[in-house]
Amino acid sequence: MTSRQGRQDDDPLDDFERRDVVVDGVGKRVYVTGDGPAVILMPEMPGISPDVARFARWIRDAGLSVYLPSLFGVDGAYPHAKAAEAVVRRACVSAEFRAFAGGGTSPVVGWLRGLARIAHAERGGPGVGAVGLCFTGNFALTMALEPAVVAPVVNHPSLPLDDPGGLEMDAADAAAVADRVRRDGLTVLAHRFEGDRWCTGRRFAAYRALLGDAFDGRVLPADAANPDPPPFFRDVVGCAHSVVTAHLVDRDGHPTVRARDDILAFLQERLGEAAPA
Numbered sequence: 001m002t003s004r005q006g007r008q009d010d011d012p013l014d015d016f017e018r019r020d021v022v023v024d025g026v027g028k029r030v031y032v033t034g035d036g037p038a039v040i041l042m043p044e045m046p047g048i049s050p051d052v053a054r055f056a057r058w059i060r061d062a063g064l065s066v067y068l069p070s071l072f073g074v075d076g077a078y079p080h081a082k083a084a085e086a087v088v089r090r091a092c093v094s095a096e097f098r099a100f101a102g103g104g105t106s107p108v109v110g111w112l113r114g115l116a117r118i119a120h121a122e123r124g125g126p127g128v129g130a131v132g133l134c135f136t137g138n139f140a141l142t143m144a145l146e147p148a149v150v151a152p153v154v155n156h157p158s159l160p161l162d163d164p165g166g167l168e169m170d171a172a173d174a175a176a177v178a179d180r181v182r183r184d185g186l187t188v189l190a191h192r193f194e195g196d197r198w199c200t201g202r203r204f205a206a207y208r209a210l211l212g213d214a215f216d217g218r219v220l221p222a223d224a225a226n227p228d229p230p231p232f233f234r235d236v237v238g239c240a241h242s243v244v245t246a247h248l249v250d251r252d253g254h255p256t257v258r259a260r261d262d263i264l265a266f267l268q269e270r271l272g273e274a275a276p277a
Contacts, residue, residue, distance in 0.1 A: 008078055008230070009050070009078060010050065010076050010077050010078050011048075011049075011050035011053045011076040011078075012076060013031055013048070013053055013075060013076045015033060015057075016031035016032060016033045016053075016056075016068070017031070017032045017033065018030075018031060019031075019032055021069075021115060021118065023110075023111045023114030023115060023118070024110070024111070024114060026111055028069050028070060028071070028111065029069070029070040029075065030067055030068065030069045030070070030115065031048070031053075031056070031066075031067075031068040031069075031070070031075070032065065032066065032067055032068070033056065033057070033060045033065070033066050033068075034059070034060035034063075034064055034065040034066050035063070035065055035123075036063045036064045036065055036123065036125070036271070037064055037065065037123055037124065037125030037126070037127070037128070037129070037271035037272060038064070038065040038066075038067055038116075038119035038120060038122070038123040038125070038128045038129070039059050039064050039065065039066050039067070039128065039129035039130070039131060039151075039267055039271070040067050040069070040112060040115055040116055040119060040128060040129065040130045040131070040140075040143070040149075041055065041056050041059060041066050041067070041068050041131045041133075042068075042069065042071065042112070042130075042131065042132045042133060042136035042139055042140070043068070043069075043070070043071060043072070043073070043133065043136065044133035044134030044135055044136065044137075044156075044242060044245060045072070045073070045083075045087065045088055045091070045134055045135045045158075045232075046072070046073045046077075046079050046083035046084070046086075046087040046088060046232055047070070047071075047072055047073020047074055047075065047077060047079075047083070047087060048068060048070060048073065048075045048076060048077075049073075049076075049077065049078065049079045049230070049245065049246070050076065050078060051079075051230070051242070051245035051246050051248070052068070052133070052245055053068070053076065054245070055244050055245055055260070056068050058260060058264065059131075059264065059267065062264045062267070062268055063268065064129070064267060064268070064271060065119070065123045067115060067119045069112070069115060071096075071108065071136065072087055072090070072091045072094075072135075073087045074087075078230060079230045079231065079232035079233065079246070080230070080231050080232060081231040081232050081234075081235040081236055083232050083236075084232065084236045088236070091135065092161070095107065096108040096111075097135075097159075098159070098160070098168060100160050100161055100162050100163075101160040101162050101163035101166050102160075103160065103168075104169065104170035104173075105142055105168070105169045105170050105173045106139065106142075106159075106168065108139070109139050109142045109143060112130075112139060112143050113143055113145065113146035113149075116128045116130065116143060116146045116148045116149050117146060117148055119148075120148040125271050125272055126150060126270070126271060126272050127147075127148050127149060127150030127151065127270070127271065128146075128148045128149050128150065128151070128271075129149075129150070129151035129152075129153065129267045129270065129271055130143040130144070130149050130151070130152050130153065131153040131155065131263070131267075132152075132153070132154055132155060132157065133155050133156065133242065133244075133245065134155070134156055134157070134158050134198070134199075134241065134242060135158055135159060137154050137155055137156055137157025137158060137159070137190075137199070138154060138157040138159055138167060138168040138169065140152040140153055140154050140188075141154050141167075141169075141177055141188060141207075142168075142169050142173055142177060144177055144180050144181065144186060144188075145173065145176055145177060145180060150184070150186065150270055150271070151186075151266060151267050151270035151271060152186065152188050152189070153188075153189045153190070153263055153266065153267070154188055154189070154190040154207070155190065155191050155192075155243055155244065155263075156191065156192045156193070156196060156198065156199040156241055156242060156243060157190075157199055157203060158198040158199055158241075161198075164200040164202045164203060165200075165202035165203060165205065165206045166203070166206070167203070167206050167207065167210065174210055177210070177211075178210050178211060181211055181214045182214070186214060187214055187216055187266075187270075188207070188211055188214055188215050188216065189216050189218075189262070189263065189266050190204065190207065190215065190216065190217045190218065191217075191218050191219075191220065191243045191244070191259050191263075192204060192217070192218075192219055192220070192243070193219070193220050193221070193222050193224070193225055193239070193240035193241060193243060193247070194219050194220065194221055194222050194240075195222040195239060195240060196222075196239055196240060196241050197238075197239050198237065198239070198241055199241070201219075204217040204219070218259065218262075220240075220243060220255050220256065220259060221255070222239070222240040223240075224240070224249070224254070224255040224256055225240030225241075225247035225249075225256070226246065226247045226248060226249050226256070229242070229246040229247055230246055232246075233246040233247065243256055243259050243260075244256065244259060244260045244263065248260065
């Protein structure tokens with residue numbers, strides 16, 4: 001599988017097709033790679049980092065297509081600490097996102113549901129996977145209001161930033177998501193590190209209260225995290241957080257690699273793609 005552990009350069013993303021996708025009159029850059037049923041992979045802060053692109057390639061190597069939308073930041077950029085000022089604060093006040101409690105569901109989710117419809121029409125299969133990371137973590141769940149989304153993965157969701165037990169969706173959407181999950185027998189897979197101050201046990205408890213046994217929330221020990229992540233994660237995030245990207249330790253049998261493999265198997269099973277030999 002593709003590995004970039006320890007490298008500190010930008011990723012040119014030159015093995016992805018660059019597309020400008022328009023949904024309801026709004027255009028965004030989307031990076032596409034692979035064959036087979038589609039997975040919408042949403043980036044974490046501060047953007048499509050080399051580690052996010054590495055995870056996209058792992059999904060591709062598992063026999064699936066990846067649609068990776070550019071939602072913030074500089075595409076392919078190595079995540080330096082200065083991105084906190086240039087990217088995170090800007091996203092927090094953007095009309096597309098609801099970073100704080102009381103804001104309800106982020107409007108960008110509507111665009112992402114449209115992308116899921118497009119990807120399903122192009123790639124076929126029983127449906128589409130949706131993987132959210134950190135700032136976009138909960139988007140994978142609210143995307144399940146689109147019938148094409150059948151495999152939601154909610155990794156270390158950090159919104160709302162000011163409410164550790166919040167879910168970043170309004171009451172009507174929460175009820176509709178719970179009904180969709182129950183009606184169609186969906187499972188929601190999630191990961192976090194123990195002691196993560198951005199995605200706490202209270203947040204996972206709130207998901208469990210909403211979804212019951214359909215929420216498969218898995219917690220990794222904090223000492224399993226990569227001890228030398230890129231500067232943004234070391235200096236700004238400041239704790240074990242990004243299970244399958246910046247804090248993954250690319251070593252066979254490592255807990256973070258097992259989490260990655262569990263996600264790949266979950267997507268393969270629900271999208272009807274047999275695991276490669």
